[in-house]
Amino acid sequence: MTSSSESAPPPSEKPERIHKVRFAALVAGVAIVTALITALLTSIFQHKQEAKNPYIRFVNVTEETTDPAPWGVNWPREYDSYKLTSTTTRTRFGGHGGSEALPREKADETPWLSRAFAGYAFALDYRDRRGHAYMLSDQEMTKRVTERPQPGSCLHCHSAVIPTYRRVGSGDVMKGFEALCRLGYAQAHEEVLKTGSMNPTLEGAVQTLKHAAGAHPVSCVDCHDPASMQLRVTRPGFLRGIAALFAHRGKPDYDPNRDATRQEMRTYVCAQCHVEYYCGPKTTLFYPWNNGLKVEEIEAPTTPSASRPSRANPRAIGSTTGNTPRRAPSCSRPSIPSSSFTPRGSTPGRAWPARTVTCPTNARERPRSRITGFDRRS
Numbered sequence: 001m002t003s004s005s006e007s008a009p010p011p012s013e014k015p016e017r018i019h020k021v022r023f024a025a026l027v028a029g030v031a032i033v034t035a036l037i038t039a040l041l042t043s044i045f046q047h048k049q050e051a052k053n054p055y056i057r058f059v060n061v062t063e064e065t066t067d068p069a070p071w072g073v074n075w076p077r078e079y080d081s082y083k084l085t086s087t088t089t090r091t092r093f094g095g096h097g098g099s100e101a102l103p104r105e106k107a108d109e110t111p112w113l114s115r116a117f118a119g120y121a122f123a124l125d126y127r128d129r130r131g132h133a134y135m136l137s138d139q140e141m142t143k144r145v146t147e148r149p150q151p152g153s154c155l156h157c158h159s160a161v162i163p164t165y166r167r168v169g170s171g172d173v174m175k176g177f178e179a180l181c182r183l184g185y186a187q188a189h190e191e192v193l194k195t196g197s198m199n200p201t202l203e204g205a206v207q208t209l210k211h212a213a214g215a216h217p218v219s220c221v222d223c224h225d226p227a228s229m230q231l232r233v234t235r236p237g238f239l240r241g242i243a244a245l246f247a248h249r250g251k252p253d254y255d256p257n258r259d260a261t262r263q264e265m266r267t268y269v270c271a272q273c274h275v276e277y278y279c280g281p282k283t284t285l286f287y288p289w290n291n292g293l294k295v296e297e298i299e300a301p302t303t304p305s306a307s308r309p310s311r312a313n314p315r316a317i318g319s320t321t322g323n324t325p326r327r328a329p330s331c332s333r334p335s336i337p338s339s340s341f342t343p344r345g346s347t348p349g350r351a352w353p354a355r356t357v358t359c360p361t362n363a364r365e366r367p368r369s370r371i372t373g374f375d376r377r378s
Helices: 002-007 013-052 068-074 076-086 112-116 132-141 152-156 162-168 173-182 185-195 236-248 262-271 295-299
Strands: 197-203 206-212 278-280 283-286 355-359 362-368
Touching: 068 076, 068 197, 076 132, 152 173, 152 185, 152 278, 152 283, 162 173, 162 185, 173 236, 173 283, 236 262, 236 283
Parallel strands: none
Antiparallel strands: 197 206, 278 283, 355 362
C-alpha cells in the first residue's frame, strides 16, 4: 500500500496537465484560424488587384489608338478573329468571292436594282459586301463617293472617327461630330487622316505613344474600353437616338453605357451602326427614333414642315417661294381584300388579284407585280 501510493501523482497535478493541454490546443487552433483568415484576405486582395487589370498588357493602348494592330499585341486571339473579316467569302445571298480589287456589281446579276435605285447614288455603284476590314477602303473607292458629293457624316460608321470628333470639338465629341457632319466627305476624310492613331512604341526601356498618320476602319477602340475592355457604345448618332427613344417611352436621361445590361450591350455595339439613319449635306446625322421604331412612327414628322414628305403623300414637294406646295400626281391604289390572300404552299381558294395603278397622267392601267410593285412588262 505504501509503495503504490507513493508512485501515484498527487491529485493537484492532474488538473494542471489538463489545463496545459487545453491551452496548447487553443493556441494551435488560433494559429490555424489566423493563418486561414490571412490567406483568405491575401487572396481577396490579389483578386481585387487582378480585377483592376485582368489582362497581361505588353503594350499600353489608349482612347487615341485607332490602329487595331497594337491591340492585337495584348489580345492576339481577338485580333486574329478581326483579321478574318478580310478573307473572301461568298454565299448564295452574295458576298465577295473573287480575287479582284473590288467586288462585283450587284446589278450585273440583278439588273432591276439599277431601276430601283434610279436617282440615287446606289444606281452608280452597288457591290457585293465585304468584311469590316474593307469598310473604309471600299467607301473611299466607290463611285457613290468619287462621282457624287457626299457629306462627312458617311465616316460616322465607316472609320474609327471618335478621336477626330474629340480633336475637332476641342475635347467635346458631340461638337466634333456636328462639325464633321457639316463638312464634305473629302474634307472630313482629311481630318480623320490628320488625327491618325497614337501607337505604343519602345524607346530604349521606356514605352511611349507615337503619332501615326492614317485612317482606320471601325476597330477595337470603337466597342471596347481600353482600360477595362468592357463593351461600350461610342457613336454620337446612336447615343442621341437611343436616348430619344427611351425618353419617348418615359425614361429620360437614358445612357446605354450606364443603364444597359450586358446582353443589351452586345446588341447595341452592333446596332450603333447597323441601322437605318438619316444624313445629308450640311445635316447632322440622326437616328429617327423620337416617336418609336415602327415605320409609321419613324416617318411621322416631329415638327410640321411643308418641305418634309408626309406618309399620306411621300411625293409632296414643298415650295420655297411661299406659294401653295406643289404635289406630284397622286395615284389611286385599290387595297387587296384579306380574304383574297393565299399563303404560299396552301391550296388557292381564290385568285389573288393584281394591283392596278390609275394616274391622271396616264390613261391606261398597268398591272403591278404582287412582289416588287414594279410595272410588269412583256
